[in-house]
Amino acid sequence: MDFAFSEEQEQLRGFAREFLASRYDDARLAEIADSSTGVDEDVWPKLASMGWLDQDLTFLDQAVLFEETGHRPLPAPYFSTVALAAPALDADTGKRIASGTLRATLAWAEPGRPQALLDPVETSVTDGRLTGVKTLVPDGAVAALFVVVAADGLYAVEAADAEVTPHPTIDGTRRVADVRFSSAPARALASGEEARVLLGRIRDRAYAALALEGVGVAQRALDLLVAYAKEREQFGKPIGVYQAVSHKASNVYVQLQEARSLAYWAAWCVSEDDEMARQACLAAKALAGSAAVFACENAIQGHGGIGFTWEHVLHRYYKRAQWLAAFDGSERAQRAEVAAFLLD
Structure with missing residues (x-):
């Protein structure tokens, strides 16, 4: 077991x-976050040209x-396309994603019901037509295809056949939507036990992805704190020499x-389809x-008054952190599930 990334992966990181x-x-991030959609409409083909959407990526x-x-x-x-939707889609649809012509997401939660990814749902399919209402669909307003969790399996439904109502979230660049399906044409992706297992793997993948995002957010917050602590002076010294600031940095580290x-570890488990993947992803998501x-x-506290201003970028990272921490249940719920594994 080697948790070191390969030379090629480190090159990918740098790029x-x-x-x-x-x-x-x-400034650009703030402009997009405050726009009507919260997404950079021009970047998707660019991601495809760089290979970020390729099916061959591990x-x-x-x-x-x-x-x-x-x-x-x-x-x-x-995140919604690569982590949530793509694992359920066939190779031909995956090629549409890889070419930069398709954005997709997963629709699972329903209003008035428990909303965790593995909870039972009422959405139904009759004669290839899907009916139901989904809520809190990530990036639902900008997706062209939905992978829909129904009572008997997973189905693909075109966004053109659904009624989509977008909603803001705390993070302006990661919004959600309510989606209503009224006898919409649906293509079966998986059913029965196959669908249940696939949905569990999608959840593991999503948890690992968000844990990794959380690590990136935390690293950026620490970078900003350390840089400011070295630059900002008080009483003739950089504020980083004072314990009130230095201890914040060390605790974050x-x-x-x-x-x-x-x-x-969670990423390795998902990549290797390891038997510990479920526990690893739960633990990673909770902690990250x-x-x-x-x-x-x-x-934010280490920056003093400026850290609380709208103009400073830190609040955007804070909002992303809160979004990913709350995804599919609280840290407490995920820790409880880890405990259930240990005590079973």
Whole structure:
């Protein structure tokens, strides 16, 4: 078992960091977050041309990209398409994604019911027609294809055959939508036990991806805190020499490294289809989500008054951290599930 990334993966990391930093400076990220859709409409074909959407990428390749899209948020439906939808789709549809002509997402939660990814649903299919209402669909307003969780399996439905109502979230670059299907044409993807197993693997993949994003967010928050602590002076000294600031940085660093180790383990488990994948992904998601929130809170406090301003970029990282920490249940719920595995 080797948790080190390959030379090619580290090269991919460097290229991704350079690309995201050059395309999304703080002002551009704010502009997109405050736009009508919250996404960069022009970047999807670019991601395809760089190979980020290729079916041939291993999950460890994607892990590098997920971490970097946390370090510098990518305002595009990359997580919803690659982590949530693509694993359920056939090879031909995957080629449409890889070519940059298709954006997709997963629709599972329903109003008035438990909304975790593996909870039972009422959406039904009769004679190839799907009927039901989904809520909190990630990137639902910008997706052209939905992978829909129905009572008897997973189905693909074109967005053109659905009624979509977008909603804002705390993170302007990661919005959700309510989606109503009224006897919409549906293509079966998986049913019965096959669908249940596939949905479980999608959840593992999504948790690992968000854990990696959380590591990227926490690293960026720490980078900003350390840079400011070295630059800002008070009483003739950089504020980093004072324990009130230095201890914040060290505490963030410790939590970040713990989260990174778990996130990389989860990524390896998903890539290898290891029997510990479920536990690893639950633990990684729980810890990385809280670590990202903790890092952002301490970075904001370490910046003093300027950290609380709308113009400073830190609040956008804080909102991304809160979004990914809350995805599909709280840290407490995920820790409880880990405990259930241990005590079974």
